[in-house]
Amino acid sequence: MGGHEDWHITENGLAQPTDLELVRKARRGDMAAFHGLVARHGLYLYRLAVRLLGNASDAEDAVQETLAGAHRGLKSFGERSSVKTWLTRILVRQSARQLQRRTRRAVVPLQHAQAAPLADSASEGSDVRMDVQAAIEALGGDHRTVIVLRELEGLSYEEISQVLEIPPGTVESRLFRARRQLQDLLREYMD
Amino acid sequence: MNDCSKTPNVSAYHDGELTPQAQADFESHLAACESCSRQLDRLRQLTALLRRVEAPAADGQLLDRLHVHADTLPRVGAVRRLAQTLAAVAAGIVVVCAVALTQGSPAPAEAAPAWESEALTPPSPETAQVTSEAAMAGWVLQDLAGKD
Numbered sequence: 001m002g003g004h005e006d007w008h009i010t011e012n013g014l015a016q017p018t019d020l021e022l023v024r025k026a027r028r029g030d031m032a033a034f035h036g037l038v039a040r041h042g043l044y045l046y047r048l049a050v051r052l053l054g055n056a057s058d059a060e061d062a063v064q065e066t067l068a069g070a071h072r073g074l075k076s077f078g079e080r081s082s083v084k085t086w087l088t089r090i091l092v093r094q095s096a097r098q099l100q101r102r103t104r105r106a107v108v109p110l111q112h113a114q115a116a117p118l119a120d121s122a123s124e125g126s127d128v129r130m131d132v133q134a135a136i137e138a139l140g141g142d143h144r145t146v147i148v149l150r151e152l153e154g155l156s157y158e159e160i161s162q163v164l165e166i167p168p169g170t171v172e173s174r175l176f177r178a179r180r181q182l183q184d185l186l187r188e189y190m191d
Numbered sequence: 192m193n194d195c196s197k198t199p200n201v202s203a204y205h206d207g208e209l210t211p212q213a214q215a216d217f218e219s220h221l222a223a224c225e226s227c228s229r230q231l232d233r234l235r236q237l238t239a240l241l242r243r244v245e246a247p248a249a250d251g252q253l254l255d256r257l258h259v260h261a262d263t264l265p266r267v268g269a270v271r272r273l274a275q276t277l278a279a280v281a282a283g284i285v286v287v288c289a290v291a292l293t294q295g296s297p298a299p300a301e302a303a304p305a306w307e308s309e310a311l312t313p314p315s316p317e318t319a320q321v322t323s324e325a326a327m328a329g330w331v332l333q334d335l336a337g338k339d
Contacts, residue, residue, distance in 0.1 A: 029266055031261070031262070031266065034261055034264075035258055035261055038254070038257050038258055038261050039254065039258075042253070042254050042257045043249055043253070043254065046247070046249050046253060047246055047247050047249070050247035051244075051247065056247070059247070060253065060256070063257065064257065064260045067257065067260060067261055067264070068260075068264055071261070071264045128240070128243055129243050129244055129245060132240050132241060132243060132244050133244055136241075136244070147241070150206065151238060151241045151242075152241065152242075152244065152246075156206075156208070157203075157206065157208050172199070172202060172203055172208070173199065175202055175206075176199050176202045179202065179234060179237060182237055182241075183233055183237055186237070186240060189236070189240055190233055190236055190237070191232070191233075191236065
């Protein structure tokens, strides 16, 4: 998830500062460098937030809070993980807080919601996608997070371990249980 | 549904997370274990289903809004610099005040009236004889009249 070199060469041969270099510059007060991080990771963070939170409005709030948190934490970023992992960790925490607030507002929490009724098995396309999305949202927060990070974002166990700050073995077991639950929710689509 | 103790390893195998040796061992196991083979098929189906979920699309102005938001964040070190500036100003004021107190010419002390110094001075045996109540009264009157 990102190198630790200060500079890298783009496809058009131009040297671009790495994420880490941008963080170091931003740490010294260079706001242009911070904007560089926003430009590089903003859309990724938003996509991840939508997948974790299920709607665009909350997702944008979570990304803004993530950027504010990252900005506040520039000095404390220990450079032990990649910048993208660090940003992902902040976003996952912000999303968890959003879900807690949502629960306190007495909206039916996703982890207690039932997956939407499955579409007719003959239907295709958007119905299947909606059912799959509903099944993901019906998972508890921890299970949803590992499924999103692994299945939808393609992070390795080690990267998920760094994001969630849990041992890789716990990632594996949590992923195993989350998949079991998904298989049950989507059993009509499984042979 | 599963009667094999190695079923939990199916996820790691499916995700390519096993070491080459563990992967080879598990593939040998798969060839003989119907339960794990079935679970692997189900995992593959699940992954295929999940990949049908479309990536959420952001509207065209999202990045612009994020940049605007970033501009509202306090500058790194701004608070520290402000605190340093205020501390320097405060220190300057203290120094100026200290210099004024130590080097400024103090207002000349008003000479104590004769009656006061006389009254506060313990009388020596000699002055005790000289000082009379009438003399003390005269000094007090002089002082009240503004004369020294």
